[in-house]
Amino acid sequence: MVRTKAIKGKGAWYWAHLEPVLVTNPDTGSPKAVKLRCSLCDAFFSASNPSRTASEHLKRGTCPNFNSESSPNPISSASPAGVITMTSSSSSPDDLGALAMLEDSVKKLKSPKSSPGQVLSKAQIDSSLELLANWVYENCGSVSFSSLDHPKFKSFLNQVGLPSLTRRDLVGERLDSKYQEAKSESEARIRDAMFFQISSDGWKSKSSNHNHSSGEIENLVNLCVNLPNGTSVFRRGVFTGGYVFSKYAEDVLWETIIDICGNNLQQCVGIVSDKFKSKALRNLENQHHWMINLSCQYQGVYKLIQDFSKELPLFHNVTDNCYKVANFVNTKSQIRHSFLKYQLQEYGRAALLRVPFSCRASGGGVGRVEFEPVFEMVEDVLSSARALQLVFLDESYKMMTMDDQIGKEIEEMMRSQFWNELEAVHSLVRLIKGMAQEIEKEKPRIGQCLPLWEELRVKIKEWCVKFHIHENHVEKVFDKRFKRNYHPAWAAAFILDPFYLIRDPSGKYLPPFKCLTSEQEKDVDKLITRLVSREEAHIALMELMKWRTEGLDPVYAQAVQLKQRDPITGKMKIANPQSSRLVWETYLTDFNSLRKVAVRLIFLHATSCGFKWNSSLCRWAQSRNGIDKAQKLIFIAAQSKLERRDFTYDEEKDADFFSLASREDDVLNEVLFDASSL
Structure with a gap:
């Protein structure tokens, strides 16, 4: 049905080689997914985007048995009426391919001389090679220089009328000139x-x-x-x-x-x-x-995960318990078999629980190791919760562990606070990671540091309430990291940035001194006097007092604080990020000493997140x-x-792309499965 409908459109040529196959569940025999099989090499592909599959597999030379020169044209445009039609139920994909090759041969016999291709001028060739070289340079490390010697790449250049571009060409004078x-x-x-x-x-x-x-x-x-x-x-x-x-x-x-x-x-x-x-x-x-x-603030926030993993008993408890579960499930053959069976049943996939080497070496303790591998184990256990629960409810499991003390302990553990504690750790790590990733993406200025850390503090307090965690110990760990990361310039930039001015009852827009602690207020004074000359120090402090009591004209303050919705993310963002600095440079000219500090301080970046090579x-x-x-x-x-x-770097983009493609496949398969069930 799928193929019969498709051949009426522009994709008729590749349906001669791609056969839709209904994949069934080996245990139940019920339809599970639709895949595409290449009739030339028997490779299987996702059915989510047949045209992309055809281009990648057939046209780009991945299929060893596909001849691009004899690729079939749409049958409907060349076949004489009554010979063989694509709707014939007796035709197989191999028949269609042979028919297409026959038709192609007939066309070549009718017009044996191919028309000459367009000849490029020297200027066009030079411009094309320059663009190609720039593409190689700008994708440094991702594009292999050796790939330029690939026969198919050379054939491509020849097809479009370009000479070969060698490695020597790229790393010689051309590279020096571009550099x-x-x-x-x-x-x-x-x-x-x-x-x-x-x-x-x-x-x-x-x-x-x-x-x-x-x-x-x-x-x-x-x-x-x-x-x-x-x-x-x-x-x-x-x-x-x-x-x-x-x-x-x-x-x-x-x-x-x-x-x-x-x-x-x-x-x-x-x-x-x-x-x-x-x-x-x-x-x-x-x-x-x-x-x-x-x-870097990204590093500072991300370090909180390691701090909590070392200093909160909750993390140690969850790590030890997850190690016990993973070790028990992975090493007991009958338990492992049952676990994999229920994974397939519940999720359509099966894999052992990941156990970091550090846990195996230390018998489960997190110690001073990086928490990232431990978190992978936590995620595996949490994502396999339903399969694990079914294992422990299975009658065969009860028979197997009748005399197994470890199995009984694990079963009892899972009936207590295990899942709640597991979810709590997972939730906190995801919370901190999310904040760190947002910082890495948005690249905030130092005036934003205090609000960011305060926002994170509030979210962690809410986490404590949700999971009934005692706040005191958590807050001590947080404050310790905050103090190690804090710089007096955070407070000064926060006070001097017009974006953070607060409207008081009289209508004035004043700096948010009330949001600072007494120590942070002193930091503002000390930092400003350090950044100006000794002769200007007292003048700068007087101007700071004027700024504190008078603030900024409401119209200018509102213009600085204007936000607009980002068309890509949908989030509200500052309409003009440079306006805070520009107000000091062009409007607040009465503050001769303080403005010198403000314009330099406000623009400073709070992260050093660079490139990934x-x-x-x-x-x-x-x-x-x-x-x-x-x-x-x-x-x-x-x-x-x-x-x-x-x-970013290309491996990340590719991983995101295939992850998205995989999710699209899952959605397509679910739709096709539902349709076949009807």
């Missing part, structure tokens, strides 16, 4: 800025098992420049191996600042880095009074010449990503 172009543009934009902030990401080692003697380069540190107009430009990439000492990080950062600023060091107003609690940041700030050096980059940089080429490629690709505001 110089990108670097000149970047430097020009930095020169035009009155001040800037250095963003430094990638200092943290990606592997705790790094072998220093191997000489393998693991990390790539990205050094970018944040400009007052809200844009960023790439400056340099630094390859490091394993753990990086604080003094080395300090030297790299200071060398970068000098390289940009020359003698005008006050042009750099600060650094934001992912090296949490870095001595290098403190040293540089102490030595240069005008600088604000911050740790393909691991192949590190392998390129094994030789002196390789590092030079890799640095140029990184610069070109990074600058392109910044211009597009694209901070």
Whole structure:
């Protein structure tokens, strides 16, 4: 029915090769899903998008038995009436393919000479190769240089009238020219800025098992420049191996600042880095009074998960209990068989519960290990709740565990607080992860830090109430992390940013001093006096008092605080993110000293979340010449990503795409299953 309907449309050619197959459940024999089978190589595919399957599998050369030159044309447009029709119930997909090849041969005999293709001019060829090279450069690490030598890629270039583009072409003068172009543009934009902030990401080692003697380069540190107009430009990439000492990080950062600023060091107003609690940041700030050096807020919030996993008994309890369940289910053959059976029955898939190596080595305790692998085990147990419950209700299980003390303990454990505690841990981790991901995506300014942490505090308190968790211990852990992350510039930027002005009963828009603690109020005074000269310190404090009592004209305040709905996310966002700084620069001219502090402070970024690079980059940089080429490629690709505001890497995008495609398949299969049931 599906094929008969489809051949009447534009997709007739590929239905000659793709056969819809109804997949049945092996246990029940009932229809479960619809798949597409390639009649040429017997490969199976999802039925959600046949045209995409045809393009990917047939046209792009994935199918070993498909000949693109003899691909069938729509039968309805070429077949003489009465020969064979696609609606014939006796025709098989192999018959249709042979018929299409026959028709194609007849067409070739009728017009043996193919018309010559369009010949490209030299300018068109040069322009096309330039675009192709730029695509390779800007997808640095994701597009393999060796793939340019693939026969089918060369055949494609030949088909469209282009000469081959070799690896040597890409890493020679063409690369040098593109690098110089990108670097000149970047430097020009930095020169035009009155001040800037250095963003430094990638200092943290990606592997705790790094072998220093191997000489393998693991990390790539990205050094970018944040400009007052809200844009960023790439400056340099630094390859490091394993753990990086604080003094080395300090030297790299200071060398970068000098390289940009020359003698005008006050042009750099600060650094934001992912090296949490870095001595290098403190040293540089102490030595240069005008600088604000911050740790990345994404890292700070995400660290809360590790804090709670180490210090809350709830986490230890859930980790131990999940390990007991996973170990019992995975290692007992009869229990494992029953569990997999119920997984298939309930979810249509089956897999063992993941157990992190750290838990196996320590017998279940979380200790000082990263919580992420432990959380995967927690998620597996929670997502398999129904299957586990059915296992323990099964009569065969009761017979198997009649004399099994561990089985009885686990069964008793599951009847108590196990599921509630499991859900509580899972809920808290998802809450913190969600906040961290939002911070990574939105890249807030430092004026937003206090409101963000307060929002997280409120949500965690609500979590405590929901799951009947004692607040005191949780709040102590939270406050400890907050204090480690806090910087006085948070409070000062919060007070000076017109976006956070509060309308009082008289109609004035005043800074939110009432939201600060007494210590944070003192921090505001201290920070402002540090950022100005000694001669201006008392003037700046007087202007701060004026700002506190008079605030901003209501019309300007409302204009700064204006929000609009983001057409992509649907969320309300600031209509003009630069307006807070621009009000100080252009309107609040009476505040001669305070405005110098405000315009530099307000624009500072609170995160250093940089780029995610393909691991192949590190392998390129094994030789002196390789590092030079890799640095140029990184610069070109990074600058392109910044211009597009694209901070992901292709593997993430592909994973998201296939995850979405999988969900679409599930929906399609459910619809087809319901239809077949009727």
